[in-house]
Amino acid sequence: MDAVFHALAHGARRTMLRRLAERELTVGELAEPLEMSLAAASKHVQVLERAGLVKRTVTGRRHVCRLEAAPLASASAWLNFYERHWTERLDALEALFTDEGTDR
Amino acid sequence: MDAVFHALAHGARRTMLRRLAERELTVGELAEPLEMSLAAASKHVQVLERAGLVKRTVTGRRHVCRLEAAPLASASAWLNFYERHWTERLDALEALFTDEGTDR
DNA sequence: CCTATCCTCAACCACATGGTTGAGGATTCG
């Protein structure tokens, strides 16, 4: 879980995932829109790989990457535990009004 | 967004959030179950604060923390973009995805 | 075979993270 959230904590890696959601891409294609060297982008791919978010298939000299979304499901499940807390605000406000009615 | 995911990428901080989901807690109470010094735990609280996930109210010498779940809603929304990838295994409708570049 | 291409690796650098200890400010309590 640490690895997944850490992988998501960098814009370049989120951009990679976003593009991989459309189709498979090579490391070079993933690196192309980013303003950094190919070696730096390659490291980011490795971070995504260690988090289980990307699988790599080496065909010849090309490394084709594809999205592996399963860990994102775990992360989403973890976050949904807190769903009450960002939907509950209206309820709390509502309770405040009713308390004013009885309390004061 | 970087800050939110980074804040979630450490077990100690996730434990803090989990406990804050039940009730407000002081820094000392948050630190108590963790196997680290109070000063270290205090730094973790600061990380959560910078990410907007925790608000602090200083009353006397006690610093009372409460959960601020709104940033988690954003993170959850970001993750839900990928929901189809872990629910629909091999779909041919991926061309429906909208523009990629605007991560941020 | 020769060369251009794709990608990783290694070394290096600057800076952030995550932990410690010690000092001390502010507050509460006897």
Place this chain on the structure above:
DNA sequence: CGAATCCTCAACCATGTGGTTGAGGATAGG
């Protein structure tokens, strides 16, 4: 007042992160 409590800050250390450049392995294409 004096002492205990809660917490932050500063200094320090080890390690990780994110970037660079340069070298080079493997493969595809003439």
